[in-house]
Amino acid sequence: MTEMVFGTTPVRAGDPILPRWWRTVDRWSLACVLGLFAVGLLLGLAASVPLAEKNGLPQFYYVSRQAVFGAMALGVMLVVSTFSPRQVRRLGVLCFAVAMAAILLLPFIGTDFGKGAVRWLRLPGGMSVQPSEFLKPCFVAICAWFMAASQEVGGPPGRAYSAVLAGVVVVLLALQPDFGQASLVLFSWCVMYFIAGAPLYLLFGVLGMAMMGGVFAYGASDHFARRINGFLAAEVDPRTQLGYATNAIQEGGFFGVGVGEGSVKWSLPDAHTDFIIAVAAEEYGLILVLIIIALYATIVIRSLLRLQNERDPFARIAGTGLACAFGVQALINMGVAVRLLPAKGMTLPFISYGGSSVIASGIAAGMLLALTRTRPQGRIGDVLGRGRG
Template identity: 70%
Template sequence: MTEMVFGTVASKPGEPVLPKWWRTVDKWALSAIMMLFLIGILLGLAASVPLAERNGLTQFYYVYKQLFFGSIALITMILVSMLSPKHVRRLGVFGFICCLLAICALPFIGTDFGKGATRWISLGFASVQPSEFLKPGFVVFSAWLMAASFEVGGPPGKRMSFAVTVLIAFLLALQPDFGQACLILASWTLMYFVAGAPMLLLAGLAGGVVGAGFIAYNSSEHFARRIDGYLNPEIDPRTQIGYATNAIQEGGFFGVGVGEGRVKWSLPDAHTDFIIAVAAEEYGLILVLAIIFLFMIVTVRSFLRLIHERDPFIRFAGTGLAALFGMQALINMGVAVRLLPAKGMTLPFVSYGGSSLVAAGIGLGFLLAFTRTRPQGDISDVFGNENRGG
């Protein structure tokens, strides 16, 4: 308990991998992630049963699949979090290149599963969404470029990372997947801000995003339809947003009771994009606040630990990964309560989805690896040594 409150202690030389990992990992964040996964299973027991019945499958078919992919995600997360920053960087860069090639191939081998956006590659027995796996790799790749720009005689890493970001956002917009494109742009902007970007440049980037949104609205029927639905002051009760809004209102503070919710029978994406509506209806505001608090623990603690990190690569990459995790949760819940246009984005580690779960496990593994306590990894160590030397 002392380590969880005051921070982990530095690893000992020659210490075995597992004890070393346990000493240095952020146990509060790790516990919060485990609790989010358990809540996801709990909600899956309610939300996925109607879908299984509609598809002629056993009642808990999707729950078993979520347990399977969730177990893979958790094991992957723990194994990845044991890696050193150098190995995480290599894995992230390699994964980014592979996912970028997969996204480039989507127009030729991808499928939309009738949802109007070509985001998946069907393998017959399963499907993969490359953009989910691209995100953690993109953050690591961009952080590597940004950190390299600070080295003497280093490459123009910031400009290079910006070019890569624009390319990725363009490829995602072609699917179209504007939600993931916005998430990529937002995480890169925050990393660039931490790297010392001038405010005037960031303002220019914001203006560019608004301009791109205007162009997308006038050229993409998919994008325009979602924006029009969001701006419409009246909510059609027969739409997904209408069902979700009614479910949240019905839930109140304490919910209508376990298994008593009705929204899961109406919403086709109740187990994925609108899982928070199921939580609000059956368990009420109490569970929703608990979920928000758990996401805050992971995100805020990561930022606080990264503040004292003196390695620029670790600081930039950790910031981007924490931002990805927190902003995706914010977007998902914002859509459900109609604060944001519909994005088709899952709630990390809570929503059903093999690609989403495993990719989140990889991203959180990267984040836990970057936020581990390392010998002399604190800026205060440097200041302390200077004071003692003076």
């Protein structure tokens, strides 16, 4: 009866971890994540070779690094996906503290790599890390914990705590400036706050303040103003990244120009990162783009459907925030490439090159898989008894 009502898989006491994990994990979402990683390696073979030659490195230098980052990300994802909701919460709190400390250090020891925004910390050996990538999934976990605690009888004002925390994080990201990540963090908080029972007028108020903040940023930040002006311009300058990406997408058509025959990767500086979807569209055509969209949509939709039956408030709120943030980040990246949105410097999860992006995506996907695993949800009599009470 429990399975009929809640759609859960019974867990037998004493089961080994791996068989229990395999029975309860969402294998469709897991397969889609693996598919995205495979697509990322495929596109990396095309997009990163020109960059390697330009920098005097072996042709497949960046592809090899991406494979290493991807293996690390998949390993982290599989480990985290075995966690219980409580373990996910603890991991989120710990990683959030580390990521926040790193972001606070950015004004003093951070670098912008010539991109106009101080977002990275240099590490020994020529490595770098972008703390905001790791902050996102951890922020979702800690805010979901606050919101879930506020639903308990006599619980703390967790929703107010989460609002203060969201405001602090958004301001810190905007100061880098990193308005794309700040917008994504604010969006994920609004989704979770809505799921936790926030009134709509409050969310509209947050949206209004965000718009006022955008107007202020336009006047105060040349970096932000240039991107908005480029987006609103009647004509796209063909010598800009948006111009190159738009032309590549148009050239690709339905079937693409052929593997290795694309030209945008030779002229677009961020072809292997922020604009990698343009490489996919030019060489493989609309078909591969639709496959990529289907993979992201499957992960988001299946996760939300599985979370409908989740009775743990933390798992339901955090899982919804992670799923929506994952999908919206992909949507923003692809929307920028086709000029539906202003440029934001946001990667395509599991596909764009970058160690921070790929490993942080692995942590987020692992948390999502852990929270959407089927678990015993209690007996139907418990629910009926509470209803009669």
